[in-house]
Amino acid sequence: MNKIVAALLVLGTVAVAFAGVSFCRSKGARATQIPANVEFAFQKWMTEHKKSYATPAELNYRRTSFLANFLNVERVNSDPTSTWKAGLNLFSDLTHEEFVKTYTGLLPEAVKQHEEKIANQAPLELNNLHQVPQAVDWTTVPNIVNPVKNQGQCGSCWAFSATATTESANAIYRKMKVPDLSEQQLVSCSSSQGNQGCNGGWPDWAFKYVIAYTGQDSESSYPYKAITGVCKASLQNIAGNVATFTDVTANSCSSMMAAVVVQPVSVAIYVDSAFQSYSSGIYSDNNCNGQSVNHAVQVVGYNNAGTAYWKVRNSWGASWGEQGYIRMAQKVGGAAGICKICTVVSYSVPKTQ
Secondary structure, eight states: OHHHHHHHHHHHHHHHHHTTOBOOSSTTSOOOBOOHHHHHHHHHHHHHTTOOOSSHHHHHHHHHHHHHHHHHHHHHHTOTTOSEEEOOOTTTTSOHHHHHHHHOOBOTHHHHHHHHHTTTOOOOOOSOGGGSOSEEEGGGSTTSSOOOOBOOSSSOHHHHHHHHHHHHHHHHHTTSOOOOBOHHHHHHHOGGGTOOGGGOBOHHHHHHHHHHHTSEEBTTTSOOOSSOOOOOOOGGGEEEOOSEEEEEOTTOHHHHHHHHHHSOEEEEEOOOHHHHTEEEEEEOOGGGTTSOOOEEEEEEEEEOSSSOEEEEEOSBOTTSTBTTEEEEESSSSGGGOGGGTTTSEEEEEOOOO
């Protein structure tokens, strides 16, 4: 009964929001009329995020996109059974298609190669998987995980995921303070391995580049510009390295958990419009489980108590989600995990000598 009432409330909210709304047929059409409360929220949001648009047509287009995202936030937050909250954020004037194109960057064609490579790989073992710790959180261990970074308007999630994993691996295995490594180097220099700069890439190919180059430069010597650019790497600026990397068995969340006990790992997920608006809580979404992965992130921990979750480090800055992180429910999505989080998992190991 509670679910039926909740559903009726959501439908009522949507109906009220759309009452009297006229949508533009193109960017050149007259201004879209939206409910007063949504218009107020839009104007407030524009002020908070210092947004302005070049033309009335662009303003109109963004207002319509904002309305769709606003209604999505209302839908999630009005559900009393939801384990998470949505919110307006920097991306609330973008369509989902625009958002994925600009702020993700995983190459779909790399998925098939990955699956073929690990098809016959034995599962990673950690003695008895039933004996793994109930919870692991590498962010609470000093000098293992750097502050959340921001990939900006560049399809470089793969570079941020791989770099974050390599940074943590160097700190753990070399027993050193976590290095701050250059994502820009991977974006600008790893085309020979198959990566396409701001047009997309793959974490494993980033690891391959670092192995071939014999290291990765420091962020301070090669700062991030959010453009593909021209390679300017310098061997004298190397601050971290990769000796080998391992692909964890696909569709085995227990194998991923075993790996996370040892170190943070790179993973691929599918990002949908709900994920785009995540604010807090344990994200649970069945709509993201049937799609191809499109975004690379880093799993830095898990918790098996209560509503079990994975702790995931994103690359959209600290203002998104829970200070740049998202907790994603474990028991969703079957063997592949929520948003296919257990299908593409890898980690690097550095040279220690």
